[in-house]
Amino acid sequence: MNLKETDLPGIGKKFSMETRSGKNLNIMIRDDGRRELSHSDLDNPDEPISMVTLDDDEAKYVSAIIGGATYKPTALDNIxxxxxxxxxxxxxxxxxxxxxxxxxxxxxxxxxxxxxxxxxxxxxxxxxxxxxxxxxxxxxxxxxxxxxxxxxxxxxxxxxxxx
Incomplete structure (x- = not known):
């Protein structure tokens, strides 16, 4: 897993991650609080396949879900x-x-x-x-x-x- 962090002066910060499934996940945190999530193929990282924009509250809620604060699979507890x-x-x-x-x-x-x-x-x-x-x-x-x-x-x- 490779994580790349890029400062975007006047815009915010961009995080790009190569996933094990062969996709590129991009998260842009804008200075105004919006988060833009997109994903692309590794061979064409500048062409997003999909994109969604979240406001600050939505982003916090989604991060809690992904981080396991709202639900943690039983199998993971056992492992x-x-x-x-x-x-x-x-x-x-x-x-x-x-x-x-x-x-x-x-x-x-x-x-x-x-x-x-x-x-x-x-x-x-x-x-x-x-x-x-x-x-x-x-x-x-x-x-x-x-x-x-x-x-x-x-x-x-x-x-x-x-x-």
Whole structure:
């Protein structure tokens, strides 16, 4: 997940985020209190697919909903209790990931990061649950990783750098 913050003098501030689903989410906070939310494809970030404008009160209400203040799924409560400090993250191996073409064993993921690859879902939807060291990372694969926050930061660098 990449977050970019841009000052817009005389207008406000813009936040852009690449989502794991392959979209670009833009949030512009205007100096007059309005918020503009839009999303676009990563390959054409300046062409919004959709846009909505919220006033200050609407934005606060929506942020409470998204943040879980008004409703928190029961499944998430159970996962947080069961996992404690452990986090499950998903990494979509797009072209910027140099781990493509290498195996879990080649990268020595568990030894170097402390994280565990618990599943890999290929672009063709074939699933590898609890994959072994011989599993080859392919372009477009979704890699599901279990570990603490520091482990997740380390594995992300291993996957990005391919070493």
């Amino acid at each position: 947080e209790v069961a996992l404690g400090d452990l986090i499950i993250e998903w990494y979509r191996l797009d072209s910027k990931y140099k781990a493509i073409g290498k195996t879990i064993g080649d990268l020595r993921i568990r030894q170097r990061s402390g994280a565990t690859v618990i599943a890999v879902i290929e672009q063709n939807h074939s699933k590898h649950i609890n994959p072994g060291p011989d599993l080859l990372f392919t372009s477009g694969a979704l890699v599901v990783v279990l570990g603490e926050r520091l482990h997740q930061q380390q594995i992300q660098q291993i996957l990005l750098n391919g070493e």
